Each structure stands twice: as C-alpha cells, then as structure tokens.
Amino acid sequence: MSIDNFPRTLVTFTLAGIMLLVYVVNPAIAELSYIFLAPWMHSGWPHFWNNLFIFVPLGAWVENRVGWLTFLTFAIMIPYLALSAPVAFGYGELSRGASGLTMAVSGYIVPVSLTNLSERLDSISLERRELFVWGLKLLIVLYLAADAYMTVKRFFGFEPRPDGVAVSAHFTGLVTGLLWFAWRGGRHGIFDA
Template sequence: MVIPVHDVNPVGRTPYVTYALIAANVFVFVFMPGLAGSLPGDSEPARLCHTQAFLEQYAAIPQELIRHQLPRLVPTGELAPSGGCALGPPGYDKSPALSVLTALFLHGGWLHLLGNMLFLLIFGNNIEDRLGHVRFALFYVACGYAAAYGFALANADSADPLIGASGAIAGVLGAYLVLYPRARVWVLVPFLIFLPLRLPAWIVLGFWFGLQAVQSSDQGVSDAGTVAYLSHVTGFVAGMLLAWPLRPGTPPPPEPRGLLFGRRARPGW
C-alpha cells in the first residue's frame, strides 16, 4: 500500500468546496455519538448502543435502499435489561434515499476519517479546479450515490450500515486518473522505512483501484459499520465516466523537474 502525500499539479482557484467537505466530515465525526464524542459517564456497552441507534437512523442501509421501507424494530440507543441493546419501533422518519447523503459524512474511526480526508485534500482540489465549485459539489454527491446504490444492488439483503465518504472520494480518484494520468504524485512506500517516491498518477491510482477490486470480494468492515470495497469500485468507475467528456479540454499537468528518487527525471516520466 502506498500513501500519497502531495501531487505536483497546481490549481488556479481556491478549492472552497473541498475544504468545506473536509471541515464538515471532521465536525460530524467529533460529535458522532459513541465514537469521538460520547456522553459523560457512558459505559462501553452504552456507547455501542448509542452508535448503533445513530447509524440506524443516519447511515445508508442496503435493505432500505432497495426496498424503500424501514425495519419493524431498530436499536433505540438504550441498554436492554437482559443485556445488549434494546430494540423498538423506529421513532423517526427516514428517507432511505436521503440517508445516502448523510452517510457520506459518517466515519467509523479516526483512521477511516483521516485516510479519506487525505485523499480528498490531495486529489479533490484539481477536480474542483477543473469542474468549478458547484459542478464539483454535484459530481461528489453523484459519485457517492453511485457508490452506495452500486453496493446495495449487489447486497440487497444486507442490514449493515454503509458509512463513509470513501465512495464519493473514489469518484474523485477516478476523475483524476482520467484527467491527469501523467501528473506526478509524491507517495510514501513502506519498505523497512517509509520510502518517498514520485510516481505518475496512473500508477498510484491504478494500483489503488486494483487493490479495491481484489478486496471487493472480501467486504471490509470498519469499527462502527460497513465500509464496502465494492462501493469504492463503483464510485471510482462513476467518476471516470463522468470525467471522460472533459478529457479533450483539460490542460496537462506541468512536467516535473529535479530529482526522482536519486535520478534526474526523464521527459515523460
């Protein structure tokens, strides 16, 4: 696994939407019940029940997305006398379609959040610069919906909460691969130590996509809900398709200068 830290691809405008998305994701995570934020005096089981109830209401549930109805019983957020989390009829109105949008701002842990925000910060600014602020916001949401419904169609019986901005950010990565395949990206490669390398985006993002495709048969699970690799794959493909018509008018990134891992970069590398 390679860790991107910076791309050599300047932008012509301030990426306000990218910054706002990062701020919103961090804000929601800090106050999300049972994870970074919890009620004073809560025990571990109580925090777990609060989290389950919160995710049931605000996360995207594949069963609900496909069947367009809520279950008869959901976690109430309270501990049951016999142990575990109490169940009861839903005490809220929920639009399954709208839950896809709210789920984009939920994360299962600090690593999940920070990993997503790192990719969004590095690659989102160039896509926002190419699309413009409003179109980028619409593009981001569209990729998130494509990722969620793509996963739900393949897992129609799943009742596990689907959370995280990963699907939408995967769309950003797919668009970046289409528009800036030769842009250089500084990455850290774990090899005894973290080895810095400057690689073309098509290698970095192609490797990332290949890894998601292989792992999509193994659905990864986060600390507090399902983060599905298949949603990454569908979001990435959606981003590629949406960005493809913009390829002809996209200016190429600047040619790199200086050293590349101890050797002077050759033209076209």
C-alpha cells in the same frame, strides 16, 4: 501576492469541514441520520483520516480543474450513489464514509493525469526540478491506479475483502469517476475532460 494566485477550493474544504463536524458530533446511527449523513460519517479516526488524506488534495485539484459548481454537484451526488447503489442493486451492504467519493475522484484523476502526461511528454525538459515534479505526479498516479486495481480485484473476489471495508462502495465510486471522465471527455475533448 494577489488573491487570484490562491486556489479556489471552497467546496473541498467545506465538505472536509462537514466530515470533521459529523465525526466530532458522532450522531447516533438512526434511519434518518443514516440517510442524510452516511457519506460524511466515519467508523473511526483511521477511516476519517484515510478519506480526508486522499479527498482534500485530490478534491482541491479536481475542483480547480472543473470549477466549484461542477465539483459541488459531483461531490454531493457521488457519495450517496456509491453508498446506495450497492444496496439497491444487491451487490453490497449498508456502509458509511466518503470512500466512494475518494475513489470517484481517483477514478477521474488517473485518466486525466495520463492524458495530460501523454499530451506534454514531448515538451518536458530535462531540468532537474521539472523532472522531479513529473516524477512525483507519476508516483501519485501510480499509487491511485494501484489502489483502484486492488479495489477491482477485491470487488470481483480475486483478493479477500478486508473486514469493515465497503468494497462495493469503493468500486461504485471508482466506476462513477471513470464514467465522469468519459462523459467529460466526450463533451469537452479528451484533453480537457
């Protein structure tokens, strides 16, 4: 097996490593550390694990799709935007964690996956293995779409906001991911977004 067969996910695993390092070091929350480290800080093991569980596989997929430099730019800008925009525009409070980034990746992946599915729908064979793979992909997309739907309901007050969850950062990340898909779709075509 050659090295060309391995996925190129250096950015995803580097950012996951930074999250792990910041979690282990657990710096004191001061103004300077908060400004620079807030997207990579977590409020506990469940928060850290939930973000990494979503970010690593989805981030790796997006990184392989769009390239490492494009993904690096996206993955550095979005978490800072998702945490600062709610405070700057008055619709949320200070928070921390990579949840905005994971929601942005989800917001990008759902429309990409649906357009890919619609493009290939007529060419899917009825072989058991391929049906299983497409069924699994569809379940993942449905889970991400349901999570996004819950975020929207919580943001607009149709569902209660859970304590300790930065719904405004989640919502900002989700909208940013959808906008990134729309921008890339306009630039590269809807099926190559």
